[in-house]
Amino acid sequence: xxxxxxxxxxxILMAFGLGTAQAEYTLNLMKGVTKVSNDIYDLHMLILxxxxxxxxxxxxxxxxxxxxxxxxxxHKAAQFHENTTVEIIWTIIPTLILxxxxxxxxxxxxxxxxxxxxxxSIKVTGHQWKWEYEYLDNGIHFFxxxxxxxxxxxxxxxxxxxxxxxxxxxxVDKPLVIPTKKKIRFVFTSADVIHSWWVPDLGWxxxxxxxxxxxxxxxxxxxxxxxxxxxxxxxxDHGFMPIVVIAMNEPDYNAWVEKQKAAVAAEAGSASKQWAxxxxxxxxxxxxxxxxxxxxxxxxxxxxxxxxxxxxxxxVTGDINAQVKLMLDGKxxxxxxxxxxxxxDFAAVVTYTRNGLGNSVGxxxxxxxxxxxxxATPAAGKNE
Amino acid sequence: xxxxVAEHDDHHDHGPAKGLLRWxxxxxxxxxxxxxxxFALAMFFVGGAMAMVIRAxxxxxxxxxxxxxxxxxxxxxxxxxxVFGAVMPAFxxxxxxxxPMMIGAPDMALPRMNNMSFWMLVAGVLLLASTLFMExxxxxxxxxxYPPLVLQTGKALPFAIFSVHLLGxxxxxxxxxxxxxxxxxxxxxxxxxxxxxxxxTWLITAFLLIAIMPVFAGAVTMLLTDKFFHTSFxxxxxxxxxxxxxxxxxxxxxxxxxxxxxxxFGVASxxxxxxxxxxxxGYSSMVYATASIAFLSFIVWAHHMFTVGMPIAGELYFMYxxxxxxxxxxxxxxxxxxxxWKGSMTFETPMLFSIAFVVLFTMGGFTGLMxxxxxxxxxxxxxxxxxxxxxYTLVPASVFILMAAGYFWLPKWxxxxxxxxxxxxxxxxxxxxxxxxxxxxxFLGLAGMPRRIPDYAVQFADWNMISSIGGFIFGASQLLFxxxxxxxxxxxxxxxxxxxxxxxxxxHSLEWTLPSPPPYHSFTTPPTVIPTEHI
Numbered sequence: 001x002x003x004x005x006x007x008x009x010x011x012i013l014m015a016f017g018l019g020t021a022q023a024e025y026t027l028n029l030m031k032g033v034t035k036v037s038n039d040i041y042d043l044h045m046l047i048l049x050x051x052x053x054x055x056x057x058x059x060x061x062x063x064x065x066x067x068x069x070x071x072x073x074x075h076k077a078a079q080f081h082e083n084t085t086v087e088i089i090w091t092i093i094p095t096l097i098l099x100x101x102x103x104x105x106x107x108x109x110x111x112x113x114x115x116x117x118x119x120x121s122i123k124v125t126g127h128q129w130k131w132e133y134e135y136l137d138n139g140i141h142f143f144x145x146x147x148x149x150x151x152x153x154x155x156x157x158x159x160x161x162x163x164x165x166x167x168x169x170x171x172v173d174k175p176l177v178i179p180t181k182k183k184i185r186f187v188f189t190s191a192d193v194i195h196s197w198w199v200p201d202l203g204w205x206x207x208x209x210x211x212x213x214x215x216x217x218x219x220x221x222x223x224x225x226x227x228x229x230x231x232x233x234x235x236x237d238h239g240f241m242p243i244v245v246i247a248m249n250e251p252d253y254n255a256w257v258e259k260q261k262a263a264v265a266a267e268a269g270s271a272s273k274q275w276a277x278x279x280x281x282x283x284x285x286x287x288x289x290x291x292x293x294x295x296x297x298x299x300x301x302x303x304x305x306x307x308x309x310x311x312x313x314x315x316v317t318g319d320i321n322a323q324v325k326l327m328l329d330g331k332x333x334x335x336x337x338x339x340x341x342x343x344x345d346f347a348a349v350v351t352y353t354r355n356g357l358g359n360s361v362g363x364x365x366x367x368x369x370x371x372x373x374x375x376a377t378p379a380a381g382k383n384e
Numbered sequence: 385x386x387x388x389v390a391e392h393d394d395h396h397d398h399g400p401a402k403g404l405l406r407w408x409x410x411x412x413x414x415x416x417x418x419x420x421x422x423f424a425l426a427m428f429f430v431g432g433a434m435a436m437v438i439r440a441x442x443x444x445x446x447x448x449x450x451x452x453x454x455x456x457x458x459x460x461x462x463x464x465x466x467v468f469g470a471v472m473p474a475f476x477x478x479x480x481x482x483x484p485m486m487i488g489a490p491d492m493a494l495p496r497m498n499n500m501s502f503w504m505l506v507a508g509v510l511l512l513a514s515t516l517f518m519e520x521x522x523x524x525x526x527x528x529x530y531p532p533l534v535l536q537t538g539k540a541l542p543f544a545i546f547s548v549h550l551l552g553x554x555x556x557x558x559x560x561x562x563x564x565x566x567x568x569x570x571x572x573x574x575x576x577x578x579x580x581x582x583x584x585t586w587l588i589t590a591f592l593l594i595a596i597m598p599v600f601a602g603a604v605t606m607l608l609t610d611k612f613f614h615t616s617f618x619x620x621x622x623x624x625x626x627x628x629x630x631x632x633x634x635x636x637x638x639x640x641x642x643x644x645x646x647x648x649f650g651v652a653s654x655x656x657x658x659x660x661x662x663x664x665x666g667y668s669s670m671v672y673a674t675a676s677i678a679f680l681s682f683i684v685w686a687h688h689m690f691t692v693g694m695p696i697a698g699e700l701y702f703m704y705x706x707x708x709x710x711x712x713x714x715x716x717x718x719x720x721x722x723x724x725w726k727g728s729m730t731f732e733t734p735m736l737f738s739i740a741f742v743v744l745f746t747m748g749g750f751t752g753l754m755x756x757x758x759x760x761x762x763x764x765x766x767x768x769x770x771x772x773x774x775x776y777t778l779v780p781a782s783v784f785i786l787m788a789a790g791y792f793w794l795p796k797w798x799x800x801x802x803x804x805x806x807x808x809x810x811x812x813x814x815x816x817x818x819x820x821x822x823x824x825x826x827f828l829g830l831a832g833m834p835r836r837i838p839d840y841a842v843q844f845a846d847w848n849m850i851s852s853i854g855g856f857i858f859g860a861s862q863l864l865f866x867x868x869x870x871x872x873x874x875x876x877x878x879x880x881x882x883x884x885x886x887x888x889x890x891x892h893s894l895e896w897t898l899p900s901p902p903p904y905h906s907f908t909t910p911p912t913v914i915p916t917e918h919i
Binding site for chain 1: 451530620714725839
């Protein structure tokens with residue numbers, strides 16, 4: 001049995017202590033890929049060893065006593081119950097140890113906090129349940145959601161094997177791309193509830209608070225792909241909004257930026273063309289699955305009491321303009337999709353909900369019409 | 385006081401009312417203590433069943449049993465039920481039973497309020513449980529109830545908030561009663577610095593409760609008005625701040641976790657000297673350490689919020705203040721060790737649980753020290769590392785000590801001896817499985833698994849499976865405790881226990897001078913000799 005062997009191996013490694021096992025099991029904090037994350041790792045190891053050292057002392061004494069000072073071995077109880085000297089010693093020694101820990105901790109904290117002299121800024125906005133990235137220097141802007149393969153497998157009772165999906169629950173449709181060897185400032189906020197943006201390899205997490213801005217920074221030396229997750233409970237799909245950061249060296253990064261700009265131009269072109277209903281429905285299905293299905297469910301049945309059904313919904317089967325308006329502006333827990341979806345995706349998903357998921361209203365709306373509405377709504381404005 | 389005395393003169397041997405109504409209308413500290421303890425035990429199994437749902441879903445990657453929303457309800461309700469329904473009431477139950485007997489009083493100072501605080505607790509917990517069946521489900525925002533997420537709760541929100549109000553009032557009344565009893569009803573000669581440690585820790589805990597429960601009530605009331613009356617305390621769009629809630633909550637929340645641990649310290653300081661056959665080492669430093677911990681608990685709250693975006697001065701202050709807690713806590717651990725040192729120890733079940741408490745609570749203390757270091761907490765925060773940390777300080781600490789207290793005092797309460805063999809079996813199963821359950825969670829957290837997620841990446845699969853197996857064994861083992869409690873009440877081993885029950889216990893504390901089981905009104909005349917072995 002491979003499983004049993006692994007289990008056994010794991011238990012043995014556990015017995016050896018935290019620091020030794022790297023190969024198959026991650027038992028310890030990762031060192032990460034930034035100076036800050038390495039400093040944090042060193043600090044973690046320092047405190048861990050301090051704790052282990054004290055633990056051996058205290059537990060050693062206790063177990064010596066438990067073994068030797070027992071009635072069954074005929075040990076007679078001493079009757080001392082006070083010793084001021086000892087009490088003072090074991091108050092002062094821990095105090096000194098704490099001071100010794102506080103000094104490097106203060107240094108690391110100051111370093112972590114220092115966002116000065118950054119070379120570029122990325123705004124991260126948390127949404128239920130995806131991330132929005134905006135490059136404040138060059139205007140690149142996109143959303144990043146759980147990848148489709150993980151999303152299929154993670155449905156309740158899907159019966160699919162998570163092990164068949166590479167990077168299950170740690171993969172996204174569009175990763176965040178950053179250049180290496182540059183000090184990047186991140187600013188964080190949220191569109192709805194509090195989330196927290198964490199990539200362990202960068203060494204920190206930061207909460208995204210609605211209505212407020214938080215800051216943090218990183219500088220990655222080596223190109224690579226670094227994965228993380230939301231770490232503040234943010235509702236139903238809290239476990240399903242991963243983060244993927246790809247660090248590229250300067251030329252690759254610049255090429256990526258050019259590609260993004262070209263894609264935005266192409267998108268703008270396709271918004272002005274005339275789309276057939278079937279085309280919109282076909283495209284709308286995948287837009288629905290990425291953006292809508294986590295609340296309204298993949299089959300459009302919704303969740304009684306919390307999320308309304310799409311199927312036979314009064315809004316979806318009623319006036320198309322009313323539906324578009326509701327989706328543009330949002331309502332209650334329903335986010336304002338006016339600024340989240342491109343005109344094409346928006347039109348596609350509207351058309352899909354009216355002609356799929358058990359509905360057959362028959363009408364459709366053109367991306368160009370959405371574009372006009374989006375630029376007319378104050379909530380809109382950041383079209384890709 | 386005079387009224388109580390007069391009543392005693394009138395009917396000398398009066399006992400409990402007959403029939404079931406006795407338990408509804410009782411004002412007797414022992415009856416109410418029993419009600420609290422049995423209610424807490426029942427809630428321990430309800431909260432435990434929720435934990436089993438959580439561990440079953442996390443047994444393997446992928447979503448097998450419950451949907452994510454219900455999973456979040458389970459983590460939320462598990463915490464609320466365990467904190468407010470199991471651990472806190474269990475300690476109030478112990479206080480009710482033991483404080484009058486330890487200080488040489490006939491009953492609690494305010495017996496009618498005592499009855500009311502118990503029944504409000506039941507009402508509060510039932511109201512909370514009823515939210516499970518409401519449209520939109522039970523609260524699913526975690527027990528911290530952070531806005532704006534908590535405001536997305538369905539119909540359950542106002543019910544959950546009202547339930548918190550009831551639980552808060554119940555706790556405050558219990559605390560007032562304990563303070564009034566300790567200050568007014570001690571036997572002549574029992575000065576404050578001669579009180580048993582359990583009484584001391586509860587006195588300090590009661591002050592904590594009075595200070596913090598109104599704060600929590602205020603915080604949730606602000607949630608209520610934000611949701612239904614268009615205020616915006618926690619909504620930036622109206623000039624509020626969601627982080628303000630976190631500050632208020634943790635100003636309550638940090639002392640709250642000490643409400644669950646300080647009486648634990650008190651019981652441990654009571655049990656260890658009896659089985660080490662030695663006085664408690666450093667009684668007065670134990671008292672001062674407890675008071676220091678209680679004081680510090682009020683000025684460290686934002687260490688729960690290191691990543692929320694505080695200015696550097698705040699981060700550093702809360703880091704230093706939090707580190708300080710290690711000093712008085714260390715003093716307590718050293719004192720317990722010194723109490724065992726050169727004793728004449730025996731290892732009956734209460735002692736086994738108490739020793740396990742000292743060791744495993746200290747491990748929880750170590751991880752707490754690690755997390756006090758703010759920059760490193762930027763990695764640990766909201767991962768399974770913290771889940772492991774606070775479960776170590778709650779399960780093999782508070783819960784183990786509650787078990788120890790059960791084994792220690794059940795013979796006194798019932799007059800029957802429990803079955804030592806099954807008690808030890810219960811201990812060994814619990815202590816092994818609790819470590820299989822929680823130790824791997826340190827690894828999961830360090831490896832990057834966030835808390836409160838219903839499904840996880842496959843590299844976390846093995847440790848989650850091990851943890852779940854430990855959880856199932858731990859859960860099943862607790863049925864043994866239920867069996868022992870029932871068996872002991874019904875007669876136990878049949879052995880007639882002495883007044884002292886444990887060797888020389890009467891030298892440590894007054895309850896062992898009473899018969900087993902003790903009379904309905906503990907000390908109708910104050911005792912004249914105050915035991916001083918413990919100081």
